[in-house]
Amino acid sequence: MSWLDALSRIEDLEDAEFDAGLVTDFERRSDVAISRPIRFSTPTFKEYESSELEGCGKNSFPAFSITAGECGLNCDHCQKKILEPMIPATNPAMLDEKVRRLIETEQLSGFLLSGGSNRKNEISYGRYMPIVEGLKRDFPELKIAVHTALLDERRAKEMESAGVDNVMMDVIGAQETIEQVYKLQRPVDDFEETLAALCTTSMQVTPHIVIGLHYGQIVGEEYALDMVSRYDVNALVLVVIMPFYAKPGTFVTPETSDVGRIFLEARERIPDQQVLLGCARPPGMHKRVTDAYAIMAGLDGIAFPADGAVSVAHTIGRPFEQAHSCCSIKVGSDLKIRLQSSFAA
Numbered sequence: 428m429s430w431l432d433a434l435s436r437i438e439d440l441e442d443a444e445f446d447a448g449l450v451t452d453f454e455r456r457s458d459v460a461i462s463r464p465i466r467f468s469t470p471t472f473k474e475y476e477s478s479e480l481e482g483c484g485k486n487s488f489p490a491f492s493i494t495a496g497e498c499g500l501n502c503d504h505c506q507k508k509i510l511e512p513m514i515p516a517t518n519p520a521m522l523d524e525k526v527r528r529l530i531e532t533e534q535l536s537g538f539l540l541s542g543g544s545n546r547k548n549e550i551s552y553g554r555y556m557p558i559v560e561g562l563k564r565d566f567p568e569l570k571i572a573v574h575t576a577l578l579d580e581r582r583a584k585e586m587e588s589a590g591v592d593n594v595m596m597d598v599i600g601a602q603e604t605i606e607q608v609y610k611l612q613r614p615v616d617d618f619e620e621t622l623a624a625l626c627t628t629s630m631q632v633t634p635h636i637v638i639g640l641h642y643g644q645i646v647g648e649e650y651a652l653d654m655v656s657r658y659d660v661n662a663l664v665l666v667v668i669m670p671f672y673a674k675p676g677t678f679v680t681p682e683t684s685d686v687g688r689i690f691l692e693a694r695e696r697i698p699d700q701q702v703l704l705g706c707a708r709p710p711g712m713h714k715r716v717t718d719a720y721a722i723m724a725g726l727d728g729i730a731f732p733a734d735g736a737v738s739v740a741h742t743i744g745r746p747f748e749q750a751h752s753c754c755s756i757k758v759g760s761d762l763k764i765r766l767q768s769s770f771a772a
């Protein structure tokens with residue numbers, strides 16, 4: 428039975444429309460996908476439960492914003508809304524106090540430090556680094572991730588010295604996207620230089636690429652993949668633009684088939700490092716199809732997998748595991764399930 432026929436038998440996907448040519452391309456490269464396990468991550472900074480996997484129910488990996496809801500860029504795709512669910516930590520003492528309290532009360536295992544950027548797409552974390560250093564001294568097991576925005580080597584080294592474990596940044600591959608969506612006057616090369624600076628450290632480097640960032644069109648994704656493929660990153664995280672954060676009518680939702688083709692490109696250009704599907708992507712049936720493509724393309728992990736994801740993995744014979752952590756920083760593997768293939772070709 429072909430993968431396309433097998434997908435039509437999955438109850439959660441019975442109304443899904445798959446691109447037959449794309450599914451055939453995935454199946455042609457099936458050895459790439461089924462030779463590696465996939466991790467389904469359920470981080471706890473939003474509530475989660477699918478029909479197949481459970482959330483962990485503890486606030487064990489929250490995100491903090493050092494600017495609360497403020498940001499100097501107000502990009503067209505985000506309009507600062509990504510900051511809203513984060514826990515405000517607008518001064519270093521507040522971060523210290525909140526983290527220590529969560530360690531005591533919620534068994535905090537790690538956190539993401541983020542925030543809005545200034546008009547140059549930089550975030551001033553400098554005064555928070557002594558707090559990070561103190562937390563790592565007192566709780567060496569705590570995993571700390573930072574969303575860096577653009578920076579130079581000196582600031583990358585500062586984060587490394589403080590004990591930051593994992594750094595994330597958005598890699599943008601098209602000048603028009605930087606200027607129009609971010610309204611930022613900086614060249615594409617500055618994004619690559621930030622990646623290069625981070626890769627001079629021993630921190631785990633996890634760049635992100637937002638598929639459809641240019642108002643829902645596919646414009647700079649392939650060049651962004653080229654940039655990432657030139658560095659020894661820990662993992663690449665792909666996310667899909669979510670137009671409901673934007674002004675109505677300014678963004679279209681990318682076709683799932685375009686997203687699936689980027690997954691295929693990513694897997695081919697970055698064969699040896701982890702390529703993960705991060706938490707941001709359009710919901711509903713779009714998400715179910717996107718997640719099915721990610722599993723068939725051979726991506727290594729999915730955050731908040733949609734209903735049907737476990738069945739797709741099972742159907743094509745991919746082993747999987749569930750982890751309660753941010754997808755790009757694995758801090759726990761609470762439940763490991765290995766499935767044998769039930770797919771009969």
Ligand code: SF4
Nearest residue numbers: 498500501502505507
């Ligand atoms: S994407 Fe980042 S820089 Fe742009 S508005 Fe949102 S928080 Fe600010």
